[in-house]
Amino acid sequence: MNKRTSPTRRFLGGAGAIALAVLWAFPVYWMINSSFLPTSTLTALTPTFLPFGGSWANFNAVLFHSGFARAMGWSIAITGITLIVSIAFAFVAALAISRFRFRGRRSFVLVVLLVQMLPAEALFIAQYQMISSVHLLNTVIGVSVIYIAVVIPFTVWMLRGFVAGIPVDLEEAAMVDGLSRNKAFLKITFPLLAPGLVAAAVYGFLQAWNEFAVALILLPDGDKQTLPLWLRGFIQSSAVQTTNWGQVMAASTLVAVPVIVFFMFVQGRMTAGLVGGAVKG
Amino acid sequence: MSTPIVTKDRAESSIKTARFLFGNRGQDGKRRAPKTPYILIIPALVALLIGTGYPVVWQVLTSFREYGLAQQFGKPAPFVGLQNYVELITGSEFWTIVIRSVVFCLVTAFATMIIGIGVALVMRAVSRVPRIILQVALLLAWAMPIVAQMTVWTWLVDDRNGILNFMLSKLPGVDMIGHNWLVNPLSFFFVASVIITWASVPFVAFSVYAAFTTVGEEVLEAAAIDGASRGQVLRGIILPIIRPVLAIVLLLQLIWDMRVFSQIKLLQDAGSFGSQYDLLGTYIYKLGTGSQDFGTASAAAMIVMFLTLGLSVVYIRRMLKEDAES
Numbered sequence: 001m002n003k004r005t006s007p008t009r010r011f012l013g014g015a016g017a018i019a020l021a022v023l024w025a026f027p028v029y030w031m032i033n034s035s036f037l038p039t040s041t042l043t044a045l046t047p048t049f050l051p052f053g054g055s056w057a058n059f060n061a062v063l064f065h066s067g068f069a070r071a072m073g074w075s076i077a078i079t080g081i082t083l084i085v086s087i088a089f090a091f092v093a094a095l096a097i098s099r100f101r102f103r104g105r106r107s108f109v110l111v112v113l114l115v116q117m118l119p120a121e122a123l124f125i126a127q128y129q130m131i132s133s134v135h136l137l138n139t140v141i142g143v144s145v146i147y148i149a150v151v152i153p154f155t156v157w158m159l160r161g162f163v164a165g166i167p168v169d170l171e172e173a174a175m176v177d178g179l180s181r182n183k184a185f186l187k188i189t190f191p192l193l194a195p196g197l198v199a200a201a202v203y204g205f206l207q208a209w210n211e212f213a214v215a216l217i218l219l220p221d222g223d224k225q226t227l228p229l230w231l232r233g234f235i236q237s238s239a240v241q242t243t244n245w246g247q248v249m250a251a252s253t254l255v256a257v258p259v260i261v262f263f264m265f266v267q268g269r270m271t272a273g274l275v276g277g278a279v280k281g
Numbered sequence: 282m283s284t285p286i287v288t289k290d291r292a293e294s295s296i297k298t299a300r301f302l303f304g305n306r307g308q309d310g311k312r313r314a315p316k317t318p319y320i321l322i323i324p325a326l327v328a329l330l331i332g333t334g335y336p337v338v339w340q341v342l343t344s345f346r347e348y349g350l351a352q353q354f355g356k357p358a359p360f361v362g363l364q365n366y367v368e369l370i371t372g373s374e375f376w377t378i379v380i381r382s383v384v385f386c387l388v389t390a391f392a393t394m395i396i397g398i399g400v401a402l403v404m405r406a407v408s409r410v411p412r413i414i415l416q417v418a419l420l421l422a423w424a425m426p427i428v429a430q431m432t433v434w435t436w437l438v439d440d441r442n443g444i445l446n447f448m449l450s451k452l453p454g455v456d457m458i459g460h461n462w463l464v465n466p467l468s469f470f471f472v473a474s475v476i477i478t479w480a481s482v483p484f485v486a487f488s489v490y491a492a493f494t495t496v497g498e499e500v501l502e503a504a505a506i507d508g509a510s511r512g513q514v515l516r517g518i519i520l521p522i523i524r525p526v527l528a529i530v531l532l533l534q535l536i537w538d539m540r541v542f543s544q545i546k547l548l549q550d551a552g553s554f555g556s557q558y559d560l561l562g563t564y565i566y567k568l569g570t571g572s573q574d575f576g577t578a579s580a581a582a583m584i585v586m587f588l589t590l591g592l593s594v595v596y597i598r599r600m601l602k603e604d605a606e607s
Contacts, residue, residue: 010408121542123337
């Protein structure tokens with residue numbers, strides 16, 4: 001905050017900031033607002049800006065009559081497997097590259113970074129072929145195998161930073177005091193790493209939970225869908241007559257709100273992880 | 282500092298530590314490579330080889346083969362050399378789509394940068410309360426899953442009941458009710474670009490704002506005492522400090538906007554499906570899933586991969602440097 005700023009400037013700045021905030025939050029607000037209103041209200045000539053007279057009817061319809069629960073089950077299974085496997089694998093790999101200097105280390109780091117930058121959008125035809133040739137289309141495992149490879153690189157990179165931030169001296173000191181190597185790691189280093197692991201897990205959760213393109217290709221069967229696919233299908237089936245916007249927005253809200261909540265936890269670390277040391281100057 | 286008392290026991294255990302961390306020396310005194318790090322990276326490496334390595338190899342090979350519907354059902358796929366690439370490069374449709382994608386990417390990435398930097402400047406200029414309100418709003422937009430983003434934006438720009446047409450029609454002499462934004466290809470891509478910009482500005486704004494906060498208050502005060510104008514301070518002090526962040530954020534925007542698929546695909550669901558609404562991502566998707574022409578699709582995918590990897594090399598270099606410094 002600059003001390004020279006005059007009150008008028010300050011007021012204008014504040015007003016500008018609020019205007020920008022309204023502009024950016026409006027679509028999210030509009031989604032939630034519309035989700036409480038009946039479609040007859042939504043298709044009236046004048047829009048309704050506040051959800052007065054709204055109800056949970058849209059949510060009821062979506063939750064209990066549309067396959068939402070089944071899609072949620074698929075999402076949970078795929079995301080769960082992806083997370084457990086990729087966090088475990090990425091964690092030990094991060095230990096290797098931040099605690100050891102070994103021949104091939106640089107190549108491994110390069111591979112991790114390269115894979116992270118590979119456009120999934122330019123690979124999904126090949127992934128489709130691979131998964132279909134081993135008869136894993138429309139299965140949890142088929143999607144998870146691809147997701148794990150997508151989540152691992154950034155997770156390795158993120159955890160590398162966390163492990164490197166914990167001085168080796170701490171572990172050594174504990175070992176000098178008579179703890180075994182494993183115990184020293186479990187009792188000293190691991191608790192310090194917990195926040196990093198949580199952040200990496202939330203990041204992986206967001207990636208797997210929101211993923212659309214790979215799921216679209218690997219789950220062609222309409223009954224076996226993750227939440228993003230289900231949401232897309234829901235709009236399409238609703239649009240066959242006139243789009244039931246109230247229910248579509250309720251469905252959209254159900255998909256988005258848990259993600260928004262989780263996202264708030266890791267936002268700071270995501271920026272730091274992507275931009276890296278550049279922020280430090 | 283007290284004098285260290287080293288018992289035999291402790292000395293042994295710290296030798297163990299040293300061995301664990303820096304590798305074993307055998308009885309004969311020759312240095313052996315430590316096995317531990319290799320064991321630790323194996324799981325991740327195997328996962329990457331299966332999920333990414335195999336598809337990449339398959340794609341490279343297939344891009345040199347004739348691989349269509351017949352091959353799907355077991356016919357052998359003959360090597361045809363560069364034929365798939367030649368067909369793509371000499372055909373006009375592919376180039377139209379490449380150029381369209383590049384223009385779309387450049388416009389969207391630079392719009393995102395300019396608006397993002399502007400938003401970061403606003404964050405820096407205002408006091409705490411409006412800044413936090415702005416940050417929360419940006420986070421909300423950033424956190425929206427792509428499919429939910431596209432759903433709500435389709436509803437915002439809906440021709441009959443969308444709020445956008447309603448608001449525009451409030452302007453004197455304008456009647457937009459019933460105007461479909463997704464029919465004209467230019468308008469279609471304009472909507473796509475606006476949505477992607479809306480969703481990407483928060484990342485840029487937060488990164489640039491974080492960079493601003495690293496500029497020391499004392500430096501700015503010293504500059505003010507020396508009589509530097511606002512413009513001079515911005516150009517002479519702030520810009521050089523935040524330049525590396527700007528470079529890397531721009532790079533990421535270019536890479537991400539070049540490989541955009543989901544947004545275009547979902548917007549096509551809502552509007553029109555023809556090839557004049559395609560960017561590279563959806564073009565490859567249609568080649569692969571629609572016409573089952575995997576050979577050509579692979580060749581096109583390889584070209585996209587080289588396009589984005591070319592950009593990525595710069596980013597990867599920067600990250601490797603950071604790794605070497607840590």
